[in-house]
Amino acid sequence: MAKILMKGNEALAEAAIRAGCQAFFGYPITPQNEIPGYMAEQLPLRGGVYLQAESEVSAINMVYGAAGAGARVMTSSSSPGISLKQEGISYIAAGELPCVIVNVMRCGPGLGGIQPSQGDYFQAVKGGGHGDYRLIVLAPGSVQEMADLTALGFDLADKWRNPVMILADGILGQMMEPVDFPESYEPLQVEKPWATTGAVNRKPNVVNTLDIVPDSLEKKVEQLLEKYERIKQEEVRWQEEGTEDAEIILVGYGTCARIARSAMEQARKEGIKVGLFRPITLFPFPEQQLKSLAGPRRSFLAVEMSAGQMVEDVRLAVEGRSPVHLCRRLGGMVPTPEEVLAKIHELVEGRVSQ
Numbered sequence: 068m069a070k071i072l073m074k075g076n077e078a079l080a081e082a083a084i085r086a087g088c089q090a091f092f093g094y095p096i097t098p099q100n101e102i103p104g105y106m107a108e109q110l111p112l113r114g115g116v117y118l119q120a121e122s123e124v125s126a127i128n129m130v131y132g133a134a135g136a137g138a139r140v141m142t143s144s145s146s147p148g149i150s151l152k153q154e155g156i157s158y159i160a161a162g163e164l165p166c167v168i169v170n171v172m173r174c175g176p177g178l179g180g181i182q183p184s185q186g187d188y189f190q191a192v193k194g195g196g197h198g199d200y201r202l203i204v205l206a207p208g209s210v211q212e213m214a215d216l217t218a219l220g221f222d223l224a225d226k227w228r229n230p231v232m233i234l235a236d237g238i239l240g241q242m243m244e245p246v247d248f249p250e251s252y253e254p255l256q257v258e259k260p261w262a263t264t265g266a267v268n269r270k271p272n273v274v275n276t277l278d279i280v281p282d283s284l285e286k287k288v289e290q291l292l293e294k295y296e297r298i299k300q301e302e303v304r305w306q307e308e309g310t311e312d313a314e315i316i317l318v319g320y321g322t323c324a325r326i327a328r329s330a331m332e333q334a335r336k337e338g339i340k341v342g343l344f345r346p347i348t349l350f351p352f353p354e355q356q357l358k359s360l361a362g363p364r365r366s367f368l369a370v371e372m373s374a375g376q377m378v379e380d381v382r383l384a385v386e387g388r389s390p391v392h393l394c395r396r397l398g399g400m401v402p403t404p405e406e407v408l409a410k411i412h413e414l415v416e417g418r419v420s421q
Contacts, residue, residue: 070245075213075235076101078246079143079169082214084109086221087254088167089138090116092129094148097181098237099171102143123148127155127168134164135274137262139221139254143169145237146187147178150195156230157196161276163261163291165224167217168202169233171240174372174399182399183237185321188376191234192350199288201295203231203302204349206320210244216347222255227298234349236372238322238401295351304347305356309335313342315414316360318381319370320346323402327370330407339415349377354384361388366414370394370407 073081080102083091091106103119110117120126126142133140144152149170159166170191174184189195191204203223205216213235220231263272278284309331310316317327324345334341344360344367346353361367366389369378375393382391394410396402 070247072243073210073246074101074241074243075207075210076171076240077105078210078214079217079233079235080105080109081248082217083141083167083221084113084115085248085252086218087139087252088115088141088221090118090133090140091142092118092120092126092133092140093142093144094120094123094126096145096148098173098183098240099143099145099169101240102169102171123151124155127152127159130166130168131155131159131162131164134159134166135162135263137259137264139165139225141167141169143171145171145173146175146184149187149190153190153196156202157194157198157200158276159230160194160196160200160202160291161198162274163228164230164274165221165228166230167220167224167233168230169217170235172234172236174397180399181237183322183372183401184399185236185323185372186374186376187234188349188371188373191232192352192380200291201229201298201350203227203229203298203351204234205231205304206234206347206349207239208321208324208345208347210239210242211246213239214246214248218252223302225255225257227294228261229294229298234321236321299351302348303351303353303356305353306343306345306347308343308345309340310342310344310360312340314340314365315411316342316344316365316367317370317407318344318346318357318367318377320349320377323370323372326402326404327407329404330411333404333408334411339411341411346377352380352384354380357381357384358386358388361385363388365389367391368394368407368410368414370402372396372401
């Protein structure tokens with residue numbers, strides 16, 4: 068099949084429909100508006116349900132209901148809108164309901180601006196709502212991956228009975244690249260005997276996240292934690308380039324990984340041994356894989372569009388075996404390859420600054 072030139076947001080929405088998304092509930096906010104726009108046009112024509120809710124809070128609770136009924140369901144928003152969804156996301160995780168949540172990040176804090184950012188990393192990977200829970204978090208690095216990881220997200224959500232977040236920055240949502248869609252997706256077939264689809268010859272199913280008996284709730288949370296540990300063992304995804312002989316390893320996800328790759332290529336031309344490590348799953352974070360690369364003769368440089376959030380997980384992963392530094396931009400500013408290369412030169416020359 069010929070490749071199609073599409074915006075990242077549109078490619079994500081098309082992949083969701085092809086992956087069997089049956090319902091979409093959302094509310095407009097820049098820079099993700101092409102997702103609900105595409106869904107509004109295409110999903111009803113292809114057998115699904117589109118509904119623009121009156122608010123982000125309503126949208127996530129509609130997802131809660133549809134997921135509880137066993138539907139493949141998705142919502143999308145951008146940073147402040149995702150904040151409004153956090154209570155519902157915690158409910159969905161507690162109820163062990165599969166769904167896909169898309170965050171096309173903009174800069175903050177507060178209303179901030181509509182420019183791209185990666186300032187929602189903590190919120191996504193540490194559990195932005197209340198209580199002890201985790202999302203599976205996938206970080207695309209291209210328009211093609213906006214599509215591919217969305218389809219994967221629905222399968223992982225069903226496999227683990229857990230919400231999955233696609234965490235992309237506004238550049239990936241708005242940029243256009245050729246996308247290759249498979250002739251047909253083959254969604255993971257998972258039985259859902261727990262779904263609230265009505266009971267005739269069985270006891271009614273109930274989705275409930277309230278448990279006021281402490282020892283009962285403790286057991287429930289322990290079961291969730293055991294599931295997250297299994298996810299850590301089975302679902303880690305990452306990409307490495309040039310790490311075998313690298314003296315400096317750049318670490319970045321999303322658009323920052325692309326910028327870091329350009330800086331790496333220029334550094335290699337200058338004879339500086341630089342590699343790239345790109346986490347694709349932010350939870351589970353590829354901590355063991357990073358740890359295996361650490362050593363006294365190597366240093367790491369995290370490249371982020373934030374004050375420095377992913378860098379904390381990099382430091383935890385390497386466990387002090389290597390120095391870890393940060394190259395960052397804030398407020399919607401995007402680091403350039405030249406800025407990353409200048410930071411590489413600082414490390415080579417021993418002029419280290421944050």
